[in-house]
Amino acid sequence: MTDVEALIAAGEAALRARARELQMRSDIAELVRVAEALLAGAPPSLGRPMAAAFLFAAREHDRAAALYEAWLEDAEAPAAWHLANLAASHRKRGDAEGVRRAVARFHPWDLDPDARRTAARALAAFPATGRTLRVALMCTFTADQLEPSLRVGAAALGLSLELYVGEMDLLRAEIADPASGLYAFAPDVVILGTTWRDLEPHDPDAQADAWMGLWRVLLDRTSAQVLQHTFDTPPHAPLGHLDASHGLALAAARINARFAEATPARVSLVDHAGAVARFGAERWCDPRQWAWAKQAVTPEAAPVLVEEILAVLRALTGRAKKVLVLDLDHTLWGGVVGEDGVAGLSIGPPSAEGEAHQALQRYAKALERRGVLLAVCSKNNPEDARAPFEQLDDMVLRLDDFVAFEASWDPKPDRIRAMAATLELGLDSFVFVDDNPAERARVRRELPEVLVVPLPADPSGYVAALHRARAFEALAISTEDAGRTAQYRAESERRELRIHTSPEDYYRSLEMVATIRPFGPGDFTRIVQLAARSNQFNLTTWRLTPAEVASLAASERHVCRTVRIADRYGDYGLVMVVVAERQGDTLDIQALFMSCRVIARTVEQLALVELDRAARARGCTMLRGTYVPTAKNRRLVAGLYGDLGFECTETREDGTTVWRRAVDPGNPVENPWIAIHREE
Amino acid sequence: MDVHLRLQQVFREVFDDDELEIHDHTTAKDIPEWDSLMHVSLLVAIEGEFGIRFASAEVSGLKNVGELRGVVETKMG
Incomplete structure (x- = not known):
């Protein structure tokens, strides 16, 4: 291994330190030698800017600037110190336009103060x-x-x-x-x-x-x-x-x-x-x-x-920019709708990935509420691209939130150009968000006026990346924003209520609405995710597999229900799952788990309401529940069946308890605080 | 790496002059831009270069670059 190969292996920081050391010694010959070796031996994404940095230190400003410029054509988020070097090289060369081009590439996600000082000096060297x-x-x-x-x-x-x-x-x-x-x-x-x-x-x-x-x-x-x-x-x-x-x-x-x-x-x-x-x-x-x-x-x-x-x-x-153009697959949701199908997408909790994509949707929705136009630009079949918006409850964005919906296999720069023409807006009003670096590079290259947001690989960083671009700053909030203000006020009212009122008044004030459905194909992924993630509010900790969910859904003997909850402050989506099997005149509860986000507001009692109803419909006279203790579920649900009016009839050696509750045909169980919509 | 050369590099960057040569007897009078604000920038840059931290009183009575280098060398141990 040569000395330069060792430096390349040690990475950018080591190379930068070496260039600085040689600069201090004014060892021009060695700076140039290393630059040549970097160009010959390092991958261009590293070799070009680092060779340029060595040449800059050697005061070879023409060559440094040319190398930097070539690199910048492909660099997505160039480091501020490279841009400062480039600006300084152009300054030495007397190229005012070059200085301004370099400074225009500074981005808010690299706040290096020394680079800013160097760049400001380069700017100040020329008339405004x-x-x-x-x-x-x-x-x-x-x-x-x-x-x-x-x-x-x-x-x-x-x-x-x-x-x-x-x-x-x-x-x-x-x-x-x-x-x-x-x-x-x-x-x-x-x-x-x-x-x-x-x-x-x-x-x-x-x-x-x-x-x-x-x-x-x-x-x-x-x-x-x-x-x-x-x-x-x-x-x-x-x-x-x-x-x-x-x-x-x-x-x-x-x-x-x-x-x-x-x-x-x-x-x-x-x-x-x-x-x-x-x-x-x-x-x-x-x-x-x-x-x-x-x-x-x-x-x-x-x-x-x-x-x-x-x-x-x-x-x-x-x-300020006016239009936010969003990709779909792996950007607004996890997965590829054309391959995974609507049910295979990940959006919203309990999946961490789904949470991240949903957070981006929420951020975009907030922008939309204050007047930013949203558009979709996706390589998909149009019907595939629309289906998730129509079928998935956890989508924050809906089709009518978009002013343009371009789903086709045409190159994205063409589609964005067409959008700009239709909306009668300049391309410099557009911001482009896409998880795919190749698509971003193509838009950057073909539509330099468009602001392309460099997204990190992990979707949990999408919102921060979009926010740091600070593209949609407005001087004032328009009247359409009243809705958001009202929501904030309501949120604080809700907190007030919880502190100052009885539990019953608090439940009533939430104006909760439950939607109860049998298992449907669009929910399978979500049910599996919730089964996998629910540890605390989970009676039997049955980690349902996709195959089990599908076979339960098809079973005549089983009662399988999903429960969605919304209240006046928002939609929680699918938060509870219940599975029971008919065994003679008994309905045996085999799975009952719930997201902790809706705890302490009587949502769990809906399980009893629904099972009581299902039992009567099937002529069953008894409900039987089983609690299987784990390290995590004790605190929340060890006493749940007792609270719901069941009697403990058996305690096994491993701590498992079995509970029974008679079904009273003339006296159905009700929940006075939650309005129930049933879909069969 | 020689402390003097590293200090000189910091001076060149802070005062935007890549020909600048400093000596032990160099004082603020020799560098026109070396006012109280640039002094703070210089101290911050020196701290960054050598990975040290000056005490607030340590740098107020320095007479020239030689004394500054002395403080840096003491700090570096």
């Missing part, structure tokens, strides 16, 4: 082009470290920034003084960068009024959009847990709520508090950096804050 946005940073902390990320992010949106950075101690004075540098600058955007250090624990309303007073002055004297930071909370509050009820955390929450209740159209809130929370308050500020230079945001956190500012700028400058 395109639309210029004049941004005044009025912060109560040193804000200079936000500048590189702001410049890079704005350039990726096709904007040049003129920046005015106010003195941190003079924020109020500058806003008050009509002759201050702030007004001479004539800003398009004024960012009021505040932190918890500006708060007092007492009288939050007066503090909110004071900040909102500053907004009014700015709105009167400028035509700028005001971007107000929401207040974060201190990482180390002296009041401890009482801070939330008596301290700065309460003040921050109260002031943020006042801001949200009364934001004029020309004021936008920057989700500063959310950014701090997501990144971690303890890592957000380094107390030494605050002491040295009043830096309230570390270099690592600065790009995270800037992403929140850019989200508003994106909406403000009309850069």
Whole structure:
């Protein structure tokens, strides 16, 4: 093995360290030698960018830039440090357009602050082009470290920034003084960068009024959009847990709520508090950096804050996308409908994969509710592609949620182009989400205007990947969004109810509806999944196989039911399964299991309602239930049959108990809290 | 790897000058951009390069690059 082969085997980090070491020694000959060896011996996806990095370190900027450009044609989510090298090479070559092209490839999923600094310097080396946005940073902390990320992010949106950075101690004075540098600058955007250090624990309303007073002055004297930071909370509050009820955390929450209740159209809130929370308050500020230079945001956190500012700028400058194009197989659901059939798809719990796909559907549905258009672009037979939406209860999205539904075997770029024509929207309004890297590469190559989201292999990361693109930022929520707001309010009402009312009133308030069906082919996969996953609420822990489910469904002797639950807050889908066998005049319950998501709301009692009904219909006079103890089911269901009015008639050595309950023909069991729909 | 060369590389990156040469007697006066803000950036970059962490008081009274290198070498043990 040669030394370079060893480096290739050691991977990208080792190669990067080696290039840096040679750069420090100014060993140009060795840098070039390794670059040649990488091109000859490494796979292109690694060899090209790393050879370019070695050539960049050797100051061979023409060759480095050419190699990087060739690599970028195929690279899906290029690392920020490579892009920074490329921008720096173009800068040395005097290629302003090249710098801007490199910077446009920076993505929010790689927040490397050093790369942003290098790229911002490359941008600053050339005169601004395109639309210029004049941004005044009025912060109560040193804000200079936000500048590189702001410049890079704005350039990726096709904007040049003129920046005015106010003195941190003079924020109020500058806003008050009509002759201050702030007004001479004539800003398009004024960012009021505040932190918890500006708060007092007492009288939050007066503090909110004071900040909102500053907004009014700015709105009167400028035509700028005001971007107000929401207040974060201190990482180390002296009041401890009482801070939330008596301290700065309460003040921050109260002031943020006042801001949200009364934001004029020309004021936008920057989700500063959310950014701090997501990144971690303890890592957000380094107390030494605050002491040295009043830096309230570390270099690592600065790009995270800037992403929140850019989200508003994106909406403000009309850069938001309008259409989300979704693939189907392995994207909106697990499995391939054309091969696995509708019943073989995985969507929703209890399958972990199904949960992930359902989460993506839910995220898309939320986008749809606030006005984003959804479209399907799938390689499928049209009838296959539609069937899951029509047949599976766990699909969050329905056919009428889509403005376009393209299922065919044509190349996807063609279909998306046709969609854009039909909808009369530019391709730069489109976002494309597909699990298949080859489809993504093709759309990227043929439709460079379309934003292609790089999805991870694991579907549990789909939502995060789509979210990080921040493609659908809007300045305001439209009236159609009232529905979502109402839902949130209802959720908190439900929590209130549970705390303050009797169980009976709580059950009634949920407005539960159950749908009870015999086993149907569309549910087989789901039944097997639920049988496999239910450990706690499971009386016999019978892990039903697909074959057993099919044969039970066909059996005349068996009563097999699925129970779906919905309430006024949402649909839980298929949550309970019951299997009983007729043995003479007794109906013997062989399987009874339920998802823990619907526990403690009388859903389990429906099993008795239904079995009692089935027994009477078959002329049975006795129900018999068996409880087989396991380590996991004791706590929840050891006493279930007793609670349902059964009597224990037998206890076996292994702890298994057998229970009986007489069927009273004149007195059917009922559930007063759940409305029941039966489908035969 | 020589501490001086590594320090010099950090200086070159922070001050955006890949010809920059530093010496033990180099001070903030010799590098026009070396103000209090750049000083923090420099310290953060040095911490990253050497995997060390300065105490807040350790770096306030440094007179020149030589003293800075001294602190780094002490920290590295």
